[in-house]
Amino acid sequence: MLLVKGDRVRTLVDYPDAVPGVFAAPAGTLGTVETQPTRHGGYGIILDGDPTGLPADYAPREIEPLDPTARAALAEDNARKAVIERHPDAAGFTAVHEQGQAEPLGWSFSAGHGANLRYGVVARDGDATAYGLYVYRTKAERALMYGETAALAARRAVRRGCPSARGFEPVMAASDDVPRGWTFSTGRGHWARFGAVTADCRIVMALTTSRAEAAGLLLDDADDA
Structure with missing residues (x-):
């Protein structure tokens, strides 16, 4: 399977001296594909948590793509954290899907209580500032699906x-x-x-x-x- 720039992957081998004395990347570390293999090396992977931000070299057999379920779960976790940082009482996260798509576009949620109850949405990239709050959940979800903010x-x-x-x-x-x-x-x-x-x-x-x-x-x- 050919991976492309931006694909999320999990490493399968230990890289104890990714940054000597500063950062180690055990098997299971997540990262993002930056460059594809060449005849001189493997994939360039930017590892999560690497303070240098530089691609580390991994052979194709040393990484695996995140499966859709794991990828969606990671995106949801990051999106929830971003929303709760902005709206500490956010609750009721619900996936929003385009017809025929297995992975969600994002998630709707509620914030506030009683007369102040409102609904918002957050896209997969975790930007909790892209959309406002709405009186109805369906209106918030339509904004995510069809709106251009x-x-x-x-x-x-x-x-x-x-x-x-x-x-x-x-x-x-x-x-x-x-x-x-x-x-x-x-x-x-x-x-x-x-x-x-x-x-x-x-x-x-x-x-x-x-x-x-x-x-x-x-x-x-x-x-x-």
Whole structure:
């Protein structure tokens, strides 16, 4: 089975000195395919938890793809954590499926109680900021299935030029009701950098070493626009 960039895998061999004295990767460590095999080496795998963020070399026989059930369970766990960080009382997570698809698009959930009860959704990538809260669960689920939010449009604009972008977080001034844009990260460890994209999908053309600095550049850009 040929794996492609972005596929999630589990290692089958120990890699005790992935980063000598700093990071060990026993069999069972999860990772993401970054590069495909060449005649000079195996797959380049970015291992979860590796502080360098650099691909480690694994032969095809030394890794296995996550099966759909495990992949969906891992995505759900990450999505739940992101939602609960934003809505601590979130409950009632329910998978949302497209017709004919085995793996869910994401999950709907409830937040609040009594007259303040609302429903939200989170997509598989775990971005808990992409959608608002709705009075009805069905409306929230339709937004996930058919809606094009500003957050999703902005993420797609960034990922066209930077496929590894992740960790999108909204940027708002004190007087704002909706985000002016989103910061994001790319790279890992010492190579991690942060960028920003406005609500109308304009990418702030600078990567910084801190998310706060990227947010400041975004706010300055929005004030100048």
